[in-house]
Amino acid sequence: MDEVNKFFSYKNRIENNLGAEAFETENYLEVIKAFSRLTYQSLYVIDYEKKIFEYVSDNPLFLCNCTPEEVQNLGYLFYFKNVIKDDLELLFKINEAGFNFFDKLPLEERKMHTISYDFHLVTENKSAILINHKLTPLFLSKDGKMWKAMCIVSLSPNSSSGNINIYKQGTDDIWEYNLIAEKWTLRKKLRLSERELEILRLYAQGLTINEIAQKIFISADTVKFHRRKLFEKLGVSNITEALAYVTNNKLL
Numbered sequence: 001m002d003e004v005n006k007f008f009s010y011k012n013r014i015e016n017n018l019g020a021e022a023f024e025t026e027n028y029l030e031v032i033k034a035f036s037r038l039t040y041q042s043l044y045v046i047d048y049e050k051k052i053f054e055y056v057s058d059n060p061l062f063l064c065n066c067t068p069e070e071v072q073n074l075g076y077l078f079y080f081k082n083v084i085k086d087d088l089e090l091l092f093k094i095n096e097a098g099f100n101f102f103d104k105l106p107l108e109e110r111k112m113h114t115i116s117y118d119f120h121l122v123t124e125n126k127s128a129i130l131i132n133h134k135l136t137p138l139f140l141s142k143d144g145k146m147w148k149a150m151c152i153v154s155l156s157p158n159s160s161s162g163n164i165n166i167y168k169q170g171t172d173d174i175w176e177y178n179l180i181a182e183k184w185t186l187r188k189k190l191r192l193s194e195r196e197l198e199i200l201r202l203y204a205q206g207l208t209i210n211e212i213a214q215k216i217f218i219s220a221d222t223v224k225f226h227r228r229k230l231f232e233k234l235g236v237s238n239i240t241e242a243l244a245y246v247t248n249n250k251l252l
Contacts, residue, residue, distance in 0.1 A: 028138065029055050032150065042153040044071070045138065048146055051076065061131065062153040065124040084128055087119040087161050090179075094164055097177055098135075099146075101166060101184060107144040111137045112169040116248075118156040132156040132163075132248060157244030192251055196230050199223060200252055203239050 029045070032055060036043045042062030045055040052075045056068040063071055064082040071078050079088060098115050105113065114136040120128040131153050138148040156163070164177035172189040192200070195216075202212045209227075213220040227239065236242045246252040 033057070039152075040154075044151050044153075046135075046149045046151060048148065049141075053078075054148065061155070062121070064121055082122050084120045084122060090119060090161055093179065094177075097164070097182070097184075098166070101175065102146060107140075109168075110140060110144060110146075113137075113166055114169070115164070115166045117162065117164040118158050119161050130156040130158065130161065132158075154248070155244075157241060157248050189249070190233060190251060192230070192233070192246070195226055196233075197252065199226050199230070200243065200246060204243055204252070 032043060032045060036057035036059060040059060040061075042059040043055070043057040044053050044062065046052075047054045053072045056062075056072045058068045064078075066074070066078075074081065079091060083091065094115075094117050101115075102110060102113070114134055116132060116134045118130055118132050121131050122128050132155065134152045134154075135149050137146050138150050141147045162179060164179070166175040166177075166184070167173070167189075168175075172191075174187050174189055175184045176187055177184050198216060199212060202215060207215065209220050209223050213223050230242060231237060234242055234245050236245055243252075
């Protein structure tokens with residue numbers, strides 16, 4: 001117990017916390033604001049009942065040179081202003097397909113699913129950047145409809161729009177949506193070997209091929225062999241794409 005107590009400062013000692021501050025545990029936006037301070041990703045919350053953005057973080061990727069308050073005031077009009085035309089049509093299709101999928105889920109499983117897809121945002125200098133957008137339910141209505149959802153925006157590791165997938169928390173299940181066939185297909189999450197994961201972690205630390213080889217007591221050629229097989233498995237062409245893929249798909 002004494003060792004555990006080293007993690008807790010006497011300066012932050014809390015006793016009998018039943019007073020006025022206790023109500024803050026019910027304010028979920030404070031949790032999201034704290035999370036936004038810990039990540040480079042852009043966060044926002046959609047309220048589907050009021051059809052508004054309830055919260056927009058000040059992380060700049062999603063803002064398109066607007067302030068968070070401006071994006072929040074625009075709400076869904078933000079998409080019409082800053083998403084390229086073809087991708088705006090794509091978002092309509094994703095929205096319909098995603099909610100159709102969601103409505104067919106058992107009520108107790110609905111919060112376990114996250115949808116991920118890519119589309120282009122237009123930046124200040126009128127160039128388009130491909131972003132990845134993930135959305136997961138926060139609160140459901142009494143009849144199981146999505147009331148509020150949290151969205152996370154990051155740079156996409158892909159090269160084109162779409163890439164629509166739904167992940168189920170705690171499983172290897174991934175549902176992939178085919179826009180042409182307009183249907184969902186179930187596949188399993190890729191499994192990486194311990195050696196592949198080890199090499200990826202060392203690359204993420206900035207080590208070179210020779211440094212990795214020395215670190216794990218294999219030859220540089222063996223590192224290159226594992227790296228080549230890893231690229232084939234992930235469908236990528238370089239280590240930057242590989243790291244982006246495994247991070248985006250929570251494999252690392």
